[in-house]
Amino acid sequence: MREQVDMSDVTFTENGAVDVAQLNDLYTLIGWDRARRRTTAETLEMLRVSHYYIAAHTAAGDLIGFARVCGDPYVAQVLDVMTHPDYRHRGIATRCMHGVVTHLQRSRYVSVTLTAASDLEAFYRQFGFHAVKEVALAWKRGTATIVDDEGTLPNPTLQRL
Numbered sequence: 001m002r003e004q005v006d007m008s009d010v011t012f013t014e015n016g017a018v019d020v021a022q023l024n025d026l027y028t029l030i031g032w033d034r035a036r037r038r039t040t041a042e043t044l045e046m047l048r049v050s051h052y053y054i055a056a057h058t059a060a061g062d063l064i065g066f067a068r069v070c071g072d073p074y075v076a077q078v079l080d081v082m083t084h085p086d087y088r089h090r091g092i093a094t095r096c097m098h099g100v101v102t103h104l105q106r107s108r109y110v111s112v113t114l115t116a117a118s119d120l121e122a123f124y125r126q127f128g129f130h131a132v133k134e135v136a137l138a139w140k141r142g143t144a145t146i147v148d149d150e151g152t153l154p155n156p157t158l159q160r161l
Contacts, residue, residue, distance in 0.1 A: 007090060007091060007092070007095070009058055009059045010056050010057070010058060010059075010064065010065075010087075010090075010092065010095075011056070011057050011058075011059070012054055012055070012056050012065075012095055012096070012099065013054070013055050013057070014052065014053070014054050014099055014103075015052060015053060015054075016055065018047060018053070018055050018063065018066075019061075019063060020040050020043045020044055020047075021040070022062065022063040023043055023055075023063060023066060024036075024038045024040070024043055025063075026063055026064075026066060026082060026084060027080075027082075029084065029085065030082050030083075030084075030085065032080075032082070046068075047068075049070060050068045050069065050070045051069045051070055051071060051076065051103070051107070052068065052069040052099075052100065052103040053066065053067065053068035053069070054066070054067050054068075054095075054096045054099035054100065056083075056087075056092045056095065056096060062084075063084075064083065064084040064086075064087040064092060065082065065083045065084065065087065065092035065093060065095075065096050066080055066081075066082055066096065067079075067080060067081040067082070067093070067096035067097060067099070067100050068080050068100075069100055069103055069104070071109065073108070073109075074109060074110045074111070075109065075110060075111045075112075075113075076104070076107070076109045076111070076112045076113075077112070077113050077114065077115075078100055078104075078112065078113070078114040079114075081093055081096060081097065081100075081114075081116075083096075093123070097124075097127050098127075100127075101127050101128065114129055115136070
């Protein structure tokens, strides 16, 4: 049986103000941005285009958890479910996912996906996600070979009509 953890000092806000510097620091801290590639402007744009996001803060205002949903009116993806390492196993990601699922249930998405490490599969199953044994393909910058209908590489020079 899981131990009950006091979360009275944690506040959860949906689609509210998020300190972008703290959010970018959280990405770095958990290892998702070791190169510190994220910029303030890009993270602000990320928040703006997200359909939904939920943030967890301590009473002192420190960002300790986050999750978001992005996509279009038909297809959505749950992204960036993360908890500060010092606050793990307190139910923060669970509360964030409850917010995400509530958003998904209010929406009319046809397809919702989430990518996670295999050791987290049981965690996401409790929210209605299930593993799909289909092949997932990921695009890698600089590896594309463009071939036209005739099987040849097209001329990269654009012609003005």
